[in-house]
Amino acid sequence: MAIMTRARERLQRWFEARLPLADSVTLTQRSVYIVPSRAGLMLGATLLVLLVASINYQLNLGYLLTFLLAGSSLVAMHVAHGTLRGLTMTVIAPAACYARAKAIFHVQLVNTRQTPRYAIELALAGVQQWVCTDVGRQASARVQLAWQPPGRGLHRLPTLTARTQFPLGTFRVWTVWRPAAQVLVYPQPEMHAPTLPIGVADAQPGPTHATHHSGEPDGLRPYRRGDALKSIVWKKAAKTGELVSRDSVAEQHHTLWLARDATGLSDAESQLCRLCAWVLQADELGLHYGLRLGGSEIAPDVGAAHLQRCLRALALA
């Protein structure tokens, strides 16, 4: 059994490896597969019974019924195949996500023909959770799929399967598609991470100050009259509705260097998780922080772009 399973897996891998990588695919005769389903085999058996009954009882009307049903099933086979053939599927590159969370991505289905395509189901290959949609004539539809990435890093989206049982359920029509799009998966931020390490007073551009313990990760205090506008943490204010000012300590341009050593952990992945949590905290606080990972170094900075750069570095470390 184990050999069989392995053989099947190898066959599956070989088959998938043959498929081209593309973010957008228009299904053709070559990429749509069709076999009779179990219901189709049942229908075949029914047709056989009808035929034998017509022969044995010499019912010409029975022949007519049998052949009309057989003809309709053949047409249904064509309709089923046509439901997928000619359909254009485009994967919309997903935003980055954190490890252990599901990556949500969308697939856009475009139908250029004059008739609707009914009951198209999509799922990740090998996962039987189908999302079903109709695509109107000369219209498009969008389905949402969730995928659990295996871990941090840059991952190609999983192989997708689209199928349909329309119109009679007697044929299984499907296609397999390997999207080229990749999703960036950041390490999972550590929950309840310890407070940020102490920053180093910035040599430049601001004047030198004595290093100060910034153990309070926030370094914040309620707004007092006279606080400079630029010292107000507007982000926080927008969230909570209360005005909060940076403490004078944080106000000084301290540079926070985040590195593996600072985490005090030995496991490499755990280090990354803590660093991820810290980077997010530091960004939240609007701190001036930099990241050192192995040989590479990201110079201290603030802002969303900087955060992205840091997270990306953590994801790919």
Added chain:
Amino acid sequence: MIKNPLSHLPRDTRDTLFVLTVIAWVLAPLLGQLPLWCGVLSGLVIVWRGLLAWRGQPLPGTWWKLGLLAVAVIATLITYKTLLGRDAGVTLVAVLLTLKTLELRARRDAFVVFFLSFFLMLTNFFYSQSLLTAAAMLLALWGLLTALVNAHMPVGQPPLWHAARIAGGMTLLGAPIMVVLFVLFPRMAPLWGMPADAMAGRSGLSAQMTVGNIARLALDDSIAMRIAFDGTPPAQSALYFRGPVLGSFNGQRWTPTDGVALMRDEDAGLQVQGPAVRYQVTLEPNQQPWLLTLDATAQAPALPQGRARMSSELQWMQAANVTELLRYRAISYPQFSHGTGLTRAQLRPYLALPFGYNPRTEQLAQQIRASAPPGQDLGRYAIDQALQRLRSGGYVYTLEPGVYGRDSADEFWFDRKAGFCEHMASSFVILLRAAGVPARVVTGFQGGQVNAFDGFWTVRNSDAHAWAEVWLASQGWVRVDPTAAVSPGRTGSFNRLQAPRGIVAEALLGTVSPEMALNLRALWDAANNRWNQWVLNYTQVKQLNLLKDIGFDAPSWEDLVYLLCAIVVSASLAGAAWSAWERHRQDPWLRLLAQARHRLQRAGYMPGANSTPRELADLLERTSPAPMQASAQAAWRDWLLRLEALRYAGDTTHFRQQLATLQRVLRQLRRDA
């Protein structure tokens, strides 16, 4: 706008009710054939299931279903004494189908219901293959496919007519496949023996005659056969189609004459004269070997298979019973003589009467015999006397003469003086035999109705008739129809006694004028006849004839298979070619855009390989010096923007027309440039 009441229902309820309706439609025509309990049980289960769906209540438990199934099986056993055989099988399938609706949960259950329904549709054809049945079942097939398609449209609540349209389209496209298979699928004999009840329940002329038997036939308006005459048909009153000849009488029942052998054609002592009548008969299956022909047919009718043989009483038969529609050609001669040289010994069976029956008729016969003038043929005299008595004695032709007792001839001649052809023929023959004149009863059909639309004559089972044949020394067997003496209308015109109609028929036909009813019926018969000729009568012989027509020298059923394979192969090749073509086919809009791009390139612009219409329009403005005049440029720009609008802002309902318009304008632009 009429609001669809179904649209308010939840999808599940609506779909279930629709499937139940279709199942009821499939079952309805069978109700007459199924035992009463089966019809009642099926009806109740369907109504129950419908109510459960309507109220959204849970389905009954397994015990309910098993209990009902056990009841049904036991009832079937009691009704038929078996579970095998055709009728018991149909009953069981009907019950199983309705019980299966009680567990319409999983997908597989739904499929079982559909496939049982397909089978039940076929069982309808056991009992009737008429045009009406076919139409009803076509509708049922459409309904079932609609339900099946609808079950595979799981998104939202699409209206049922969407599924109906798709199912109808599939059926229409499937029809050519059906025609090819129907025409070419080799017809073969039954693969194995069928249960004995397979051919039960159909009546026709009977091999024997007891009083009252033909009265039942006379009420049966179904068609017995159709005749197509070459040239002018004989007068309606001369249309006597010969069936079984009954020469033996046991006091109650007439049966075929003992020891009548099938003879070679020339041994029957038949001489024909005068003009021949040529015609083609399409005989409905009657489960008998008789070939009904006009009196008298000298040569064997041309059968599609086998050879017809004639009895010494001029009745034509084939070896096997007629179990499917049979078509044959025959040549008849209304003027003929038959049996002139028979000896006294050969005539003895036609004089035999059982002892102790009909004493008063015997007495009457003796009087006739005694009063016969010497020198005159006794037979001729007796016929005249009997017919004279029938004409003037107050005898009445009626379809409801009441039940006759033991001495049926006595009762007819002296007491009741009323009856139909059977009473008259029987009493007439008994009287003549008692007088010492050889006579026999001939049964068959008399008359028929010509269809004004296609010229076919229709002979119904209600045209069944019985008449007498009397042997005269000078002429041989002579036909005498005592019924014609009493009621000349019975033979030779449309004014026959009408059997009492049912209430529904009364309501339907009572409102239209008789001529219109007659015309409608003629039209309906013509359609039915075509149906019989082309569909029900399509046999292996016809298949092979068709092959001969399209150029096979000595067609066999293998040729049918080859032809079928050839069609399948060529259809597959055509399909492959089409799909190859389709792969290279471009979207018409894109093709139009490519043409425009190409045209602009030739005019001197430098469009990109994937420029959109708007990019092309911008290119027209940007390029300087402009390769074309300002007006042409404006026209091009306008065209390009319309092309863009068609794709991205157009209303899709008139896509094709608008595309065609744009194509036309593009041609115009090219000419101008």
